[in-house]
Amino acid sequence: MRGWFDQAVGGLPRQFWLLWTGTLINRLGSFVVIFLAIYLTADRHFSQSQAGLVIGLYGVGGALGTTLGGVLADRWGRKPTMLTAQFGAAALMLVLGLAHDYGQILAATFALGLFTEAVRPAFSAMMVDVVPEHDRVRAFSLNYWAINLGFALSAVGAGLAAKVDYLLLFVVDAGTTLVTALICLVFLRETRPARAPEGHRTRDSGGMITALRDRVFLAYLLVSVFGIVVMMQHMSTLPIAMTTEGLSAATYGWVIAVNGVLIVLGQLFVPRLIGGREPARVLALGSLIIGVGFGLTAFAHASWFFALSVVIWTLGEMIQSPSNATTVAALSPASMRGRYQGLNSLSWSAGTALAPIAGGLTQEHLGNTALWLGCFVVCALVAVGHLVSGPSRRRRIALLSPSAPVAEPPPVPSIAEPLADAPPAR
Incomplete structure (x- = not known):
């Protein structure tokens, strides 16, 4: 057991553990977004459509924030971007909690989404900066574990805080965000790679337009989006499907809790299973397992069967998540990691x-059966997409490797177009 523990967590740099600690603390207090719909309807007595508009604006602000945060992380620096976003988010949590007018709530929620999500590209870019390539699967698995552990505990804490006063949700969330910002301010150092001098731009130099012209990376994101659409059904159509079977909201709560429990108990074992394996094949296998899990929901009529389907697609999620993160990191040129992480968040x-x-x-x-069988078909196509585009990713990763010779920027290839001058794939 000690040998496994050392293999799972040993040898990672100190700055990674500071980032990991910040993730856990921040997630422990992530109350507001989870309970925002209930707060707006139950405490502020807004209609469901009004609450939906508020939550939608949070998403719009978040989409803008990830894009802006990625650009700032590369131009301004990881640490300044994280500090600005975290201190701003902490202040906006309190503003939103104290706002009563609907217009104020709309504006505060939009701004909160922008600042909260702007930190993610800078955070991910800093983690890639400090963790060596051979340790990234472990590092991202550990970070994913912290996210889910914090989320599981925060859901319990949020329920208790809401019984006392909804304002307490905003205060605690702001407090944990502030603590995370202070950890960043005091302990973290800037990690942004040095820029090449003007006139000596390397193959990984460029702006957001350059990132948007990277067809290999955009093809990866396109394939991934279809998988995300399937995964997010557990928050939208799954509870509806369960209630149509006569199951209560409480039953849905414990069934979906299986997802978090399984990740917390098993995620630390994942790096040993997937370490050293071809990422495209791991992603394809994860997608296929997710598809099987959601596809089986078409035949579920009892709570235990729904729970079984959650167990299956959670296993796929567990092996896919760190591989997704490491693939994005490997495809990101060093000087543009923030932008690439921003596009991934987008x-x-x-x-x-x-x-x-x-x-x-x-x-x-079309009905529940068509929905869940359709999810399986989509995931199967996603798996094929990962396998087909895997060779082009390997060539791109080899080209971006520090050991590859620096040259003038080559034309950005399509998925099927080989890189004539690329070194052999490793």
Whole structure:
């Protein structure tokens, strides 16, 4: 057991553990977004449509924030971007908690989404900066574990805080965000790679337009978005499907809690399973397992069967998440890591926004069976997409490797277009 523990957590740099600690503390107090709909309808007595508009504006602000945060992380620096976003988010939590007018709530929620999500690209870029390539699967697995542990505990804490006073949700959330910002201010050092002198731009220099022209990376994001749309069904159409089977909201609560419990108990074992394996194949296998899990929901009529389906797609999520993170890191040129992480976060925002629309329309017009079998088909296609585009990713990663010779920027290839001058894939 000690040998496994050392293999799972040993040898990672101090700055990674500071980032990990900040993640855990911040997630322990992540109350506001989880309970925002209940707060707006139950405590502020707004209608469901008004609450939906507020939450939608948070998403719009978040999409803008991830893009802006990625650019600032590369131009301004990881640490200044994180500090500005975290201190701003902490202040806006309190503003939102004290706001009574609907217009004020709309404005505060939009700004909160912008500042809260702007920190993510800088955070991820800093983690890639400090963790060596061979340790990234472990590092991202540990970070994902902290996110889910904090989320699970925060859900319990939020319920207790809401019984006392909803304002306490905003105060505690602001407090944990502030603590995370102070950790960043006092202990973290800037890690942004030095810029190349003017006139000596390397192959990884460029702006957001350059990132948007990277067809290999955009193809990866496009494939991933379809998988995200399927994954996010657990928050939109799954509870509706369960209630149509006569199951209560409380039953949905414990069924979906299986996801967090399984991740907390098993995520630390994942790096040993997937370490050293071809990322495209791991992503394809994870997608296929997720598809099987959601596909089985078509035949679920009892709570235990729904729980079984959650167990299956959670296993796929557990092996896919660190591979996703390491793939994005490997495809990101050193001087543009913030932008690439911002685009990755934006793809998650897009998938999360599309999920309830696509799932809801399918569920309403074609029924639950078509929805869940359709999820399996989509995941199977995502798996094929990862396998087909895997070789082009390997060539790109080899080209971006520090051991590759620095040259003038080559034309950005398409998925199927080989890199004639690329070194052999490792």
